[in-house]
Amino acid sequence: MVSEKRLNIGVLNVQGAVSEHAEFVRSLGDNVVLVKHPEDLDQIDGLIIPGGESTTIGKLMDKYQLSETVREKANKGFPLFGTCAGLILLADEIEGNEKAHLQLMNITVNRNSFGRQRESFETLLAVNGVAEDFPAVFIRAPHIVEFAADVNVLSEYEGRVVAAQQGNLLVTAFHPELTEDMRIHRHFRQIVDNYKKAQQ
Amino acid sequence: MRLQCNNEYTMQIREDGSRVAITGTERVKRGMAQMQKNGVIMDVINAEQAKVAEAAGAVAVMALERVPSDIRAAGGVARMADPTIIEEVMKSVSVPVMAKCRIGHIAEARILEALGVDYIDESEVLTPADDRYHVNKREFTVPFVCGARNLGEALRRIAEGASMIRTKGEPGTGNIVEAVKHMREVQAQIRKVASMSEDELIAEAKNIGAPIELLLQIHKDGKLPVVNFAAGGVATPADAALMMELGADGIFVGSGIFKSESPEKFARAIVDATMNYKDYDLLAKLSHGLGTPMRGIELSTLNDNERMAERGW
Numbered sequence: 263m264v265s266e267k268r269l270n271i272g273v274l275n276v277q278g279a280v281s282e283h284a285e286f287v288r289s290l291g292d293n294v295v296l297v298k299h300p301e302d303l304d305q306i307d308g309l310i311i312p313g314g315e316s317t318t319i320g321k322l323m324d325k326y327q328l329s330e331t332v333r334e335k336a337n338k339g340f341p342l343f344g345t346c347a348g349l350i351l352l353a354d355e356i357e358g359n360e361k362a363h364l365q366l367m368n369i370t371v372n373r374n375s376f377g378r379q380r381e382s383f384e385t386l387l388a389v390n391g392v393a394e395d396f397p398a399v400f401i402r403a404p405h406i407v408e409f410a411a412d413v414n415v416l417s418e419y420e421g422r423v424v425a426a427q428q429g430n431l432l433v434t435a436f437h438p439e440l441t442e443d444m445r446i447h448r449h450f451r452q453i454v455d456n457y458k459k460a461q462q
Numbered sequence: 463m464r465l466q467c468n469n470e471y472t473m474q475i476r477e478d479g480s481r482v483a484i485t486g487t488e489r490v491k492r493g494m495a496q497m498q499k500n501g502v503i504m505d506v507i508n509a510e511q512a513k514v515a516e517a518a519g520a521v522a523v524m525a526l527e528r529v530p531s532d533i534r535a536a537g538g539v540a541r542m543a544d545p546t547i548i549e550e551v552m553k554s555v556s557v558p559v560m561a562k563c564r565i566g567h568i569a570e571a572r573i574l575e576a577l578g579v580d581y582i583d584e585s586e587v588l589t590p591a592d593d594r595y596h597v598n599k600r601e602f603t604v605p606f607v608c609g610a611r612n613l614g615e616a617l618r619r620i621a622e623g624a625s626m627i628r629t630k631g632e633p634g635t636g637n638i639v640e641a642v643k644h645m646r647e648v649q650a651q652i653r654k655v656a657s658m659s660e661d662e663l664i665a666e667a668k669n670i671g672a673p674i675e676l677l678l679q680i681h682k683d684g685k686l687p688v689v690n691f692a693a694g695g696v697a698t699p700a701d702a703a704l705m706m707e708l709g710a711d712g713i714f715v716g717s718g719i720f721k722s723e724s725p726e727k728f729a730r731a732i733v734d735a736t737m738n739y740k741d742y743d744l745l746a747k748l749s750h751g752l753g754t755p756m757r758g759i760e761l762s763t764l765n766d767n768e769r770m771a772e773r774g775w
Contacts, residue, residue: 277500277521277737313497315521315557322519379580380603382490385483386475401493440493
């Protein structure tokens with residue numbers, strides 16, 4: 263399924279499920295750039311922020327001066343896709359006293375809102391415009407508590423928002439990269455492709 | 463409603479459109495470990511240490527009553543920690559909390575699961591409760607990590623349901639040599655299996671005492687089906703970088719942090735070194751002025767009965 267025009271898609275390479283996302287990007291026929299330094303961001307058309315520990319990833323993004331550059335680019339429309347920890351990193355606000363990280367998407371999140379690891383689960387979810395039966399793997403997952411009017415809710419589970427899009431920012435509370443289902447990644451690829459075309 | 467995975471249920475949508483959710487699946491348990499990749503998991507004995515670990519960027523903490531070097535020093539029977547300590551740690555941090563049960567101690571494992579720990583380490587650091595059988599980890603909703611010295615041992619643990627593997631190393635020694643030996647052994651055996659023919663694989667399954675199904679999977683994928691961390695002897699940022707270089711997916715540090723002269727500095731430097739193990743200029747910078755690492759033990763001074771890695775099979 264190699265597309266006519268390859269995109270350059272970055273995967274934030276700090277900590278977590280980096281190789282899983284990278285494999286999906288390759289399978290969709292695009293080039294993967296593992297992003298660790300601000301200059302790596304110059305080579306890519308969109309960035310995936312994988313699942314992992316949000317506190318750890320957030321701290322190291324600051325330390326490696328990635329946060330500022332990612333924020334600047336995203337403010338100009340650069341596409342980002344965050345899964346689980348990635349969702350938390352993009353949020354404007356985190357419930358409780360915790361400091362928010364990139365503050366790019368107008369959402370408030372609740373961390374570990376489905377409980378501890380023994381409560382982690384998988385289920386089939388409807389994701390608007392993507393799938394009726396997406397295998398969603400929730401691992402100590404967050405959910406979106408509040409969101410701005412222009413945030414498009416893509417999926418809910420038991421009344422909690424678990425996938426959303428605002429402009430070119432896409433987030434899921436679950437982990438598509440732990441399945442074999444690439445439909446959400448393909449959806450992100452489309453966002454990146456549109457963005458790249460608009461830039462030219 | 464959530465169902466516990468017992469292999470009878472598959473993901474499905476009910477006739478009324480509602481969705482069946484399943485806990486404790488292989489994917490959910492292994493996935494939790496995948497989220498820890500490139501990270502450092504630190505042993506802690508109270509809330510204060512747990513906060514130091516979290517602030518330094520640990521991806522999880524292991525709640526213990528004593529770190530391995532103190533378990534060594536104390537002697538006697540080492541058991542599961544007092545739940546008071548585990549709960550204190552769980553309340554103090556937002557990163558996942560792991561805890562250890564004795565090899566084969568089903569009841570300790572069930573207690574830890576009931577407490578809500580995020581991962582159980584069925585660990586040779588504690589005194590084994592069963593000299594023949596490990597816990598049947600498939601029956602649990604909570605995932606397990608187990609130690610292994612070679613591929614056969616790793617695959618036996620995975621067959622029992624372990625969702626994550628780590629080298630055994632030699633815990634509490636601050637000496638990396640055994641962890642290196644175990645990591646190299648596993649990696650070399652994986653390479654060998656990847657290049658074998660099918661008839662050779664069946665003989666290899668017998669030789670190393672591993673299920674043929676798992677060997678066939680490794681033959682196909684060229685890697686273990688679960689995440690493999692390094693543990694048992696990491697004391698410096700360079701040790702962590704060495705283990706990553708040898709193919710570890712991440713690092714456990716036991717005594718290495720809180721038995722060093724300045725735990726905060728060691729913790730931060732080991733996290734940085736793990737994530738940037740190929741950036742040698744950075745490693746050089748990180749290794750400056752850390753103070754004295756944990757003291758460490760030369761392995762030839764240990765008696766055979768003091769070697770924790772020999773526990774389990």
